[in-house]
Amino acid sequence: MRGVTFLAIGIGVALACGKASAASDWEKTVTRTERGVFPNPRPMRATYQFGWNDVAAATAEISFGKSGGHLQLIGTGQTTGVVRALWRFDVQHRATADAATLRPLLMNQVDELRSKTVTTDLVFNAGGVVRTRTDTKTKKPPTPKAFNFPGLLDLHSALLLLRSQPLTDGTVHRLVVYPATNGYLATITVAGHESVKVGAGTYNAIKLNLQLSKINKKRQLEPHEKFRQASAWISDDADRLLLRIEARVFVGTVFADMQSVQFTSER
Template sequence: MSSKLGFVLAFLSGCAVSAFAQTYETPSWVDNVTRAAPGGYANLRPVKLGYTLSWNNRLNAGNFLISVIDPKDRSGQFIGDASGRSSGFARILWPYDFRARSIIDKQSLRPVVFQLREKDRKATNSYDIIFERDRQVYTTTARKKNEKALTATSGFDFDFGQDILSSAFYLRSHSLGNDEKISMVVTPFNCPYLTELKVMGRESRRIKGKVYDTIRLDVRVGKINTDLSIKTYDRIKQTSLWVSDDEYRLPLELQSQISVGFVSARLTDLEWLD
């Protein structure tokens, strides 16, 4: 999910295959990536979730929907769809729309294919990611207004990659005991990001007038550069994620502290689809 999806910053930058193919000294974060099998919360009930994006919980900036289904004609796979748009005053400044689809293997909770289409005032971009056993292959098509579309293929060699939705599936499957750490390589577009989460504890939290029992996690995200170093973002002071402390482990709120307040994505609608 970028700030556009309520989860990571959006960057349109190609990661050349040749660059990632070079030999670099293996950094410590590679060995720290969580590769354990999915935990005891792997089963997922079909659901549709609606979220509102806001600044300081006062100014609504957008909304998005996520649905997860377990289609009978695709045995062994989950299908997740997402769509969203900026709204209100934010849309005047920054019109933005997106649609995304993820196909996820049920047993491993690893992605098979991820597709994203996004449109803003200046351009329309599409990203198609194929997750192979030890490699991710990205096809990026960028079309600026009144210009021809440009398509490029790039990739990243890594044995345990995730997309935005599969990373949420994998995270929620674990026990999430206090102080537990989960580290993942997540690719929301055409470059991978190191996402590190730590369980900070249990707490009650009021979200849109409803009180939930939650698990709070600290979230740290950094872009993986071509030399495998990590680029961090100083403007983001702290990011926290709250998920429901029950058998469903639904994402309830994501909040990032910045220099002028905070931006958040909060659950507003829930519909079970079974």
């Protein structure tokens, strides 16, 4: 759940490319996507269950709201049951985006493991992002690292930008995302419209197929070592909620499933 927790399990899981690609080749294919006409999400709280090969493994709660000209996502999550006995993991995630442009501003994530706590901070600007990462086992001061790519997105802003689009069948978006520690080329294809059943109910949904390739230090694309392929479903209605994600990884299939949603009043 680390860098791809919550929204991330959705946008950040994918089908890797077969070999490294020259930087000049893939960069020309990136979609220069501006925000669409679909309105911003309503303030709400939602809960999700995560699992691995049909075994419940974790839960998460996400709240979404607006403060001034900013959209803010706050999430907490933790492993549960047998999985927690093997791997204790708790996470707090906060992401902020511009309400008008849907571009990312800030991201803070705190990962609490059994042996250490890791804190990741991302500060976005017009040219890319600056990352600072610390952990309780390291005594050295953190070294900020920059990743430059105009129009760069985090997972929160990538989902906001996608849901604002028409999302007609067959549409392809190629976006550069930076979830926590690396840049990735995410290819999202609108696979179709269908019904999907989740813990929160049955919805008419838009199915998205997801591909992910790592951008290395030479700005070439590399296969992802762990992720194979993924699909996500968002509700085909006025709210466009993230309903479910299924991803094939090196150890099997992982999923995230919305269990409940409650809309809250504007502040």
